[in-house]
Amino acid sequence: MPCTINPTSQQFNRYKFIELSDKLLPLIYDVSSHQKQIGLEALQECCWTWNLNKVSHFWQQQYNQPKTVSNCLSLLHYNIRHFYSNQVDLIEMVNTFSPTIISLNELGTPVLDKTIKQLLFSYNFYTKEGTNPHGGVVLAVDKRLQSHLIETALKLRVAVWQEVSRTRPSISSSLRILLRHKHYLQNRYRHTTYEEDRLRLRSWNTLVRLEFQAHRQRSWEQFISSVASPNPTNFWRTVKKLDKKKSIEFSALTDNNTVHRSPEDVVKRLEQHFTQRYSKPVLNMMNKLDKEATEIWESYRLADEEDMKLVSGYSNLQFTERDIKNTIQSLKCKNSSVFDQVSNKMIKLLPAKIHATLTLAYNKLFEAAHWGKEWKMARTKCLNKCDNPAPRTNQLRPISMLPTFSKMYEKLFLLRFNSWSQRMNILPAQQSGARTHQATTSRVNHLLEQITQSIRYNTFAPVIYIDFLQAFDMLWQK
Known part of the structure; x- marks a missing residue:
């Protein structure tokens, strides 16, 4: 058996080892081979010419569990505010906690690298100036830390600044x-x-x-x-x-006491509802108004395209850069966009020299009586009009977002159309809706005046209130 101990000043008693092993083997016959090996090694160590204290010390040194070295990285982050006034507190914390990494911010004043090096002499440090007089960052890494990649990464981390979006504050x-x-x-x-x-x-x-x-x-x-x-x-x-209430978001639809929760079912129900709502109306040809509307529509449908372009070319649908500028200014400054990814805010931020190009383009479009098919596509968003998170389809308010260039086209046409309707006295004087400088309050004041006159002269003041359910949505738009 090989000797596990070979000191030069000691001798091994082989005869004693053979005698003791012959007595030990019958006693450890039924144990495992590993346990037998441990027993024989202990018996072999006892056969050296040592005293009992040396053998005991050897066993303690051989089978003592080694101490594990801690690999934890400690971090000290200190808002020091003023470096020169609080450097004594910094030294005390460093001596108490012995951090591996030290992070200092808001130094309060510019600090020389020489000063930091004298104070934190056992650290590799990196500095970064702040964006204001009270800013500044110092990052120190213990020199015993052998990983250079960590130091490089932390150094780059100190030098990188990112802007985050914040909500607009309510104070100045x-x-x-x-x-x-x-x-x-x-x-x-x-x-x-x-x-x-x-x-x-x-x-x-x-x-x-x-x-x-x-x-x-x-x-x-x-x-x-x-x-x-x-x-x-x-x-x-x-x-x-x-009085404005925020619309409650919905994630399901109710249809005939059945709640549809999957996105596929919700989209299918909405498609069926709006297809039925905007379907072609049934016209009664015995009705004089329906008959005239049908005849006018057929005349426009069968008209020659070249004749329409010729008439449009001699119309007053020609605009100046001033008209384009006023139209752009009348747009609401919103970030929402449709499929062309062009928002009102983007149009309002265009430089003034682009107005001439837009003027020429819109004049050409009106000359050719052209209305692009892409301008007829709108992105519809449904708002919930009730407090139920699973409303019915008729409890939704559809909001259609049209392309910005399409809205400008309509506003330019409306300039000439309003001037023509006022010149020809098309709209009655009693109408306040869809007219500039008039609103619902105009009709309310007129109603109060009529009621006051009726009370003064002791006469009747008949009033008829009519509310059309989903009036605009029920119009047929072909």
């Missing part, structure tokens, strides 16, 4: 600057606890409170002026904001 930029400086004074007083910083924070807090009181007073006065404005547009716009 000047008030936000006051709040940021107040927070800076608060954090500074927490670190220094100087009486001078406390007085400065107290005076600044009083200033911020007075500014917010003035801001609330101005907001309330502006709201009252909007409500009491003689312009009905401002009044109804303000009231609409107060």
Whole structure:
């Protein structure tokens, strides 16, 4: 059997080992071979000319479990605010926690690399200047950390800045600057606890409170002026904001006491509903109005395309750059778009030199009486008009989003159409809808005047209220 111990000053008693092993083998006959091997090795170690203490020490050193080395990386992140005033606290934390990585931000003032190197001499450090006088970042990595890739990655991480989208704040930029400086004074007083910083924070807090009181007073006065404005547009716009309820999103549809929840079933039901709603109406040819409408439509359908282009070429549907500019300004500044991915905001941001190109293009389109098929495609969004998350199809309000160039085409045509209808007195004077400088309040004031006259002269004032259910949606649009 090979010897596991071979010191030069000791001898191995082979005869004693053979004698003891012959006595041990019958006793360990029914144990495993591994256990037999351990027993024979222990017997072999006892046959060296050692005393009992040396054998015991050897066994303790051989079978002692080695200590495991910890591989945990500790990180210290410190908003130091002012580097020179708080560097003593930094040294104390470094000595207490012995971090592997140290991150310092908001240094408060520019700090030389030489100063940081003298303070954190056992670290490899990287610095990055901030975007404001109180900014700045220091990242220090322990020199015992052998991984250079980690250091490179952390160094790049410090140098990268990303912009995130935020919601528009409800207060002005000047008030936000006051709040940021107040927070800076608060954090500074927490670190220094100087009486001078406390007085400065107290005076600044009083200033911020007075500014917010003035801001609330101005907001309330502006709201009252909007409500009491003689312009009905401002009044109804303000009231609409107060009474506007957010539409509840729906994820299912109810049809004949059956709830359809899968997207395929919902789309199928909506397709059936809108196909039936916008289907071709049944005309009664015995009705004079339906008969005249059918004859006019047939005359337009059978008209020669070249004749229509000839008539359109001599019409007054020609526009100037000023008309194009006013039309673009009348568009609402929205980011929503349809299949062409062109929004109103993109058109409004076009430079003025593009207006000449648009003017020439639209004049050519009106000359040729051309209306592109792609302008007839709209993206429809259904809004829920009830509080039920699974509404019926007739409880949805479809909102159609048309291409921006199509809306500009319609607005340009409407300029000439409105001037022609006013010149020919097509619309009655009593109509207030779809007319500029008139609204529902005009008809309400006229009704109040008629009722007042009837009360004064003791006469009747008959009033008829008619509400057409889904009037516009039921029109046939071919």
